[in-house]
Amino acid sequence: MSVAWTSKLALAASLALLPVTGWAQSVNISYLTHWSPETVALLEAAAKDYAKTNPDVSVTVRAVPFGDLLTTLRSQGGGSDGPTIGGIYDLWLPELAHDKLVAPAPDAVAGEVKGAWPAGVVSAASVGGKLYGIPNEIDVYALNYNKALFKQAGIAAAPKTWDEFKDAAKKLTNKDAGQQGFGMINSWAAGVVHPFASLLVSNGGDLVKDGKPVLDSPQAAETFQLYEELIKSGASVPAMATADANTTGPFLDNFVSGKTGMIIMANWWESALKGGMGDKFADIATAPIPVGPSGDKPHSISYSWMTVVNANAGAAEQKAAWDFLAWLNNPKSGKNGASAMSDILMSMGILPSRLSDIETHKEKLGSEFLSGYVSVLADAKPFPVVPGGQEFSESLQQTLEALQYGQVSAKDAQATAQTDATSILERAAK
């Protein structure tokens, strides 16, 4: 056969195969997250594993700073070209579902999630009884303290009550050495509000009850008062508390460099502490939130994260996205019976929320740092997930920061917080 004939036959065969290749066209899905480059690399590796058995689906990962995550989801999620999958904070779900930016989970996925995750976590990923996302992580707050600084200050054990807490903060404060007893956070809504809310619930109070703010309670008054005392005594220095868009900054620098004795923070910052402290990470211990005068036992705040699918993505992309997420969270996708998602989360010190993952990672969750968090999980109260929750958080942040910088008294801060929260939640509920 001549070269010319061979070429013609090859061309004809290619044309005949075109429709077939068209049917097997690959589906491109994108995954939006706020994770660090190291964690994104782990997610990309998991996507490659998935592609081995699903060669027609290609997953690209895109990361933005935490401060830009919600804006990116809102500005790009309205179109089919926006991210197909997004990792979101449960507080954002009611409004994203209301605005039809996220798709309800297919029945098969919803059935799997309801059977394999704790009921409280499933509830945080649901709106109006419909499941919208696959939960993946749970975060809880506890007291972190520097054992070396405690030893220097002659403090034998972590404070159990607010009186012990105030006493320890005072002993740990050394103005000449630029050292503060207790580190607050500012310029980051969750960083400001969650530690305050943890102290509030450990004093028997609540932020929101039955959809209405209860910041006018005596327990809340005592918590605002505690903040004022810590600031006025110099045990907390607001200038050492600033956070940046990546939820790092001076508040973290001061803790890792031994300039802050205690801080109330969530488990996920284990990787940031390890990165900043190296061998000195061994100095850090975890303890339950000290109990306030009106509290019965230690409580703290918890919140969860989940992965949702863009409701405006094409049907093929949505199907591929749910399939990928189901695989990623399945106990067969990771190592030793854990899900690939839980392996990624554990690399950052984040507690996975799937029951089988908690069991599989039992050993690592028993580490000195993480076990302190696991132990307080049972008595943790979920951060209220209500419409207007993000605006409520940002408003409370402003009030607490004004209190930190001495611009308002504890009494005025409490009154402002309650008035603002009432107006925000009422407007959002309409």
Next chain:
Amino acid sequence: MINRYRASAGIMLAPAVTLIGVFVLLPMLLTVWLSFQDWSTQTPFSNASFIGLDNFYEIFGPTSVGRDFKGALANTAIYTALSVIFILPLSVVFGLMVYQRDVAGGTALRTVLFATYMVPMIAVALVWSKLYSPSEGPLNQMLGLVGIGPQPFLSSPRSALISIVFLNVWQQVGYFTVLAIAGLTQIPGSLYEAAKLDGANRREQFRFITLPLLRRTLLFSAVIAIINAVQVFEPVALITQGGPVGSTNVLTYHIRRVGIERAQGGLGSAMAVMLMLSLIVVICALFAFANRKNDE
């Protein structure tokens, strides 16, 4: 003949007028219309419902919405005023230094000054956030060498906004220096020679020749500096997130938070309309002031 001239002028102007109408006027009119509506940015325009002046009452009201807006408006005004106050005189000083023919290295200085304007804001923000770092920042280390204690810079509501202003001045002054040099080149050298013959010293030459003849350039620079400053967004988004205690929460950043993050499109549009009106009032006042000076 006149009709034919008008028709051809109309045809020639049509493309530019259409483009301006579609891409400039239409969005402005749409923003004004939305400011009177209750509308979520996540829903179609058809879902908007007319609520009259409610959005404007809300943003000037006593609730957190009003407090945050008025705070952001004040921060933007302070940021803009300080930026113009620093940038304009510095640009004239640097312009004079570079323009002096008897100063060696003038071209190199001009290049260095303009280079700051070409650096992307993300790089500027990263570098300046480290420069301002309270614990390990070089600025505090230098202050320490001369016996001044560490300054909080971005960590204090008293100094955070002014710290962002300095960053802006550092980046923009080179561009305005180039404008000042362009203005200086337009002043005839013969005026300075005549002044010298009349016995005017350098200060008098500056006061009675340079400054009056630079007025148009300075007016243009002031208008551009105000518009640039009012639109400040990146350093706030990248470094301070509007904090602490909302001290760096400027209007563009706040409108983004309200209009996009919280999807409150009606409220965000009302804020944008107020920003636009404020800008128009300031620019008109500036031109009126300049015209009055010209009449004098």
